[in-house]
Amino acid sequence: MKLNLKLQPLNTWLEIKNEPLLIAGPCSAETEDQLLATAHLLAKTGKVSVLRAGIWKPRTRPGEFEGVGSIGLTWLKRAKEETGLPTAVEVATAKHVEEALAAGVDILWVGARSTVNPFTVQEIADALKGVDIPVLVKNPVNPDIQLWIGALERINNAGITKLGAIHRGFSSYEKTAFRNEPMWELAIQLKTLAPDLPIINDPSHICGNRELIQYVAQKALDLDMQGLMIESHLDPSVAWTDAKQQVTPAALSELMDLLTLRKPEIKDKDFTDKLADLRTNIDKIDDQIIQKIAERMQIVQKIGEYKRDNGVTILQVNRWDQIMNKRSAFASALKLDLNFTGKLLELIHSESIRKQTEIMNDKKDA
Numbered sequence: 001m002k003l004n005l006k007l008q009p010l011n012t013w014l015e016i017k018n019e020p021l022l023i024a025g026p027c028s029a030e031t032e033d034q035l036l037a038t039a040h041l042l043a044k045t046g047k048v049s050v051l052r053a054g055i056w057k058p059r060t061r062p063g064e065f066e067g068v069g070s071i072g073l074t075w076l077k078r079a080k081e082e083t084g085l086p087t088a089v090e091v092a093t094a095k096h097v098e099e100a101l102a103a104g105v106d107i108l109w110v111g112a113r114s115t116v117n118p119f120t121v122q123e124i125a126d127a128l129k130g131v132d133i134p135v136l137v138k139n140p141v142n143p144d145i146q147l148w149i150g151a152l153e154r155i156n157n158a159g160i161t162k163l164g165a166i167h168r169g170f171s172s173y174e175k176t177a178f179r180n181e182p183m184w185e186l187a188i189q190l191k192t193l194a195p196d197l198p199i200i201n202d203p204s205h206i207c208g209n210r211e212l213i214q215y216v217a218q219k220a221l222d223l224d225m226q227g228l229m230i231e232s233h234l235d236p237s238v239a240w241t242d243a244k245q246q247v248t249p250a251a252l253s254e255l256m257d258l259l260t261l262r263k264p265e266i267k268d269k270d271f272t273d274k275l276a277d278l279r280t281n282i283d284k285i286d287d288q289i290i291q292k293i294a295e296r297m298q299i300v301q302k303i304g305e306y307k308r309d310n311g312v313t314i315l316q317v318n319r320w321d322q323i324m325n326k327r328s329a330f331a332s333a334l335k336l337d338l339n340f341t342g343k344l345l346e347l348i349h350s351e352s353i354r355k356q357t358e359i360m361n362d363k364k365d366a
């Protein structure tokens with residue numbers, strides 16, 4: 001089922017200076033000079049469509065730099081006047097919304113730490129009633145797509161139709177190469193549920209370091225995301241926040257040049273015919289896979305009944321070990337990724353266990 005969001009197409013409310021859409025600027029506005037100098041360098045690249053800057057910064061522990069506050073809004077206003085770039089800031093309270101609106105900020109975004117809290121999102125939504133301004137909603141810190149959708153719905157219900165999502169990755173207990181796990185599948189799920197909702201990728205927060213930004217940005221574009229939000233600072237080495245993940249405007253410009261832009265579709269007849277042929281083959285194979293899984297489940301059902309009638313346990317670890325070993329060897333010989341086939345087999349096994357549990361709980365002859 002698709003989400004019922006009332007949306008206006010992105011290109012009707014945002015002038016995209018250069019494909020792909022790029023929202024860039026420092027993690028935090030630190031001083032007027034830092035913001036203005038960065039803004040000018042970004043504008044000069046000709047690749048930036050929107051200037052971002054954190055004015056109020058949510059910090060995990062007290063005592064860290066929590067943003068310059070309202071004074072930063074006057075710097076942003078000046079940056080806009082001097083560069084012509086529209087501006088975007090994060091808002092987390094009704095007061096932030098009011099101040100940002102009063103200062104003429106062009107785009108607001110709801111941060112990941114706010115999206116997790118329906119009270120906060122509702123407070124922001126209420127402050128936005130009757131206001132016509134674009135709002136971008138970052139994914140929640142935790143990998144819960146319902147929270148992300150809920151926040152988008154709350155803002156949309158307040159009458160905001162210039163709406164977009166920002167994919168900034170998800171917190172995970174295990175430490176990996178990423179600061180925030182991309183969990184691309186959640187962004188794909190959101191895109192599937194709301195195909196008209198623009199999704200902007202934020203490689204800076206996913207990566208947490210400069211080195212991976214290129215790779216993540218390219219992947220986001222290949223997943224047909226509508227744009228990128230990348231943190232850029234005049235001199236990242238002295239940045240007051242997120243120093244490791246910010247790039248200079250010059251590095252940002254190079255990074256953008258290295259991206260390959262691919263289209264979601266092309267009209268060329270040869271290409272579409274060949275694609276249609278290949279897809280017909282995929283359709284046939286998918287039908288066979290489903291049919292074979294259904295046949296397998298019928299046998300699982302018989303085994304379940306047989307076990308129930310003979311008082312034998314559902315789980316048979318030895319048998320399952322054998323299956324995993326044999327199938328993995330086979331999959332590996334066929335050059336399949338073992339992580340993928342492992343997950344697939346585990347999924348099939350847990351469905352067999354679920355099915356047999358149902359049978360065990362059924363009365364005999366029922």
Ligand SMILES: C=C(O[C@@H]1C=C(C(=O)O)C=C[C@H]1O)C(=O)O
Pocket residue numbers: 300303314315316317319320323348349352353356
């Ligand atoms: C089907 C059985 O029950 C369970 C499910 C299995 C499967 O799906 O292949 C294998 C072992 C058991 O844990 C069985 O015992 O063979």
